[in-house]
Amino acid sequence: MRPGTYxxxxxxxxxxxxxxxxxxxxxVDKTGPLTVPATGGWQSWQTITKSGVSLAGGPQIVRLVxxxxxxxxxxxxxxxxxxxxxxxxxxxxxxxxxxALPGTxxxxxxDRGGEGxxxxxTTSGNSGSVYRTDGVDLQxxxxxxxxxxxxxxxxxxxxxxxxxxxxxxxxxFTTRVASAxxxxxxxxxxxxVDKTGPLTVPxxxxxxxxxxxxxxGISLSAGQQVIRLVLDTNGASGLxxxxxxxxVQ
Numbered sequence: 001m002r003p004g005t006y007x008x009x010x011x012x013x014x015x016x017x018x019x020x021x022x023x024x025x026x027x028v029d030k031t032g033p034l035t036v037p038a039t040g041g042w043q044s045w046q047t048i049t050k051s052g053v054s055l056a057g058g059p060q061i062v063r064l065v066x067x068x069x070x071x072x073x074x075x076x077x078x079x080x081x082x083x084x085x086x087x088x089x090x091x092x093x094x095x096x097x098x099x100a101l102p103g104t105x106x107x108x109x110x111d112r113g114g115e116g117x118x119x120x121x122t123t124s125g126n127s128g129s130v131y132r133t134d135g136v137d138l139q140x141x142x143x144x145x146x147x148x149x150x151x152x153x154x155x156x157x158x159x160x161x162x163x164x165x166x167x168x169x170x171x172x173f174t175t176r177v178a179s180a181x182x183x184x185x186x187x188x189x190x191x192x193v194d195k196t197g198p199l200t201v202p203x204x205x206x207x208x209x210x211x212x213x214x215x216x217g218i219s220l221s222a223g224q225q226v227i228r229l230v231l232d233t234n235g236a237s238g239l240x241x242x243x244x245x246x247x248v249q
Contacts, residue, residue, distance in 0.1 A: 003057035008050045011079035012036045013043060018076035019068040023050075026060045033067060036076030039194075045079060045232065047192050055083070079232070080156050084116035091118035091160045091226070098164035098224050102171070105227065105246040108138050108148040110159040119159045127152065141244050142208040143176065150243040151207065155184060157240075158230045163248075168222040174214045176244035177201045181237035188246065189228040190220060198232060201241030210244060220248075 008023060008031060018036025022029050031050045039046045066075040091111035099105050108131055111118035121135040128139040131148045136159065141149040150159070173188055173196060183201025187194050196215040204211050231240040 003055065006053045006055050007084045008053050009082040009084070010034065010048045011045050011081075012048055012076045013039045013041065013045045013079070014070065014072050014074075014076040015040070015042050016072035017070040018072055019066065019070040019074065021064065021066050021075055023081065024063040024065060025055055027063075030055070036070065038072075042077050043198060043232075045187065045194060045230070047189075049192070053083075082116055082120055091162065093162040098162045101163050101165045101220075101248045103248065105161050105163065105248070106147055107150045107159070107229070107243040107245055108132065108136075109161070110136065111162055111226075113160075117160075119157070121157050122154055123152075139242075143210045143244055147244070149178070153231050153240045153243060154238075155231050155234045155240055158228055161227045161229070161246075162224065163227055164224045165220045165222050165248075168220065171218045171220050171248050172214055172216045173218055174212050174247040174249070175199065176210055176212055176246075178204045178207050178210050178242040178244070179235065179237050179239070180204075180206050182235040183237055183239065183241035184231065184233040184235040186229065186231045186240055188215075189230060190218075191225050192228075195219075201235065203237075207242050 014036045017038045020033040020035050022033055023031045030053050034048050091113035094109040115135050119136055127137040131138050137152045138148045139151040141147050179201045182203045185198040185200050187198055188196045195218045199213050234240055
C-alpha cells in the first residue's frame, strides 16, 4: 500500500436496524463510528462509504471492530471492505460519455479508473488478454452479437458503469449470463442502492451457452448515475458466472 488518502467502503446487511462499528489501521481508529442500516434482510446488502481516510504506506494491520448492537440484536453482517486510493476519486465512462439508457450495457465496457475505483477483481491482470489491459478477466463471447464477456467472475468482485437515464420511470433489467454448473448470486446497484435483490445464475450447460435473467419494476430517476454489478456468492461451478451484457428497457 502507498501512503495517501483513501475511500473505505464496507458491504453490510441487517434485518432491522444494526449497530455501530469502526475500522482501525495500525491500532488507530480511521473511520469513527459507522452505523449498519436496516437493509431489509440478512442477505440484502448495502454499501457504507467513508472518504478522506489517511493511510500510511507499507504493511499494516486493519481491524474491523464491532462497537454496539442495534434493534436487530447484533451489529450486522459483513461481506467485504474495499479501500480505493485518491479519497474523492471517481470512475469515468469507458467511451468518454455515459451509456445512454434505455439501452444495453456491454459488460466489458466498465468504467475507467482502475482497481478499487472502477472495478474490484480478486486476481491481477486480464487472463483472457483481449480488448482491455487492466485487471478484469475478459474473453470473446460466443453469443448473438459477439463482443466480449466477463469471465471467471467470483464473489466479492464488482464493476461500475456510468450511465445517463433519459427519463425517470420504471424499468426492466435483463442480464445475459452463462455457467457450466450452478452459478452463484449477484445483484445490481444504482448509486449505491441495491435495485434487484439477489439474482441467481443458473446452470446453462457451458460457459458459452447463454440465458437471460430479468428483474421488473425497477424505479430509476433521470440523469447521470452509476450502475454497479456486484458478485455476491459462488455456486457449485466455483464461480458466480460469466456476464455478457445488461439491458435496461
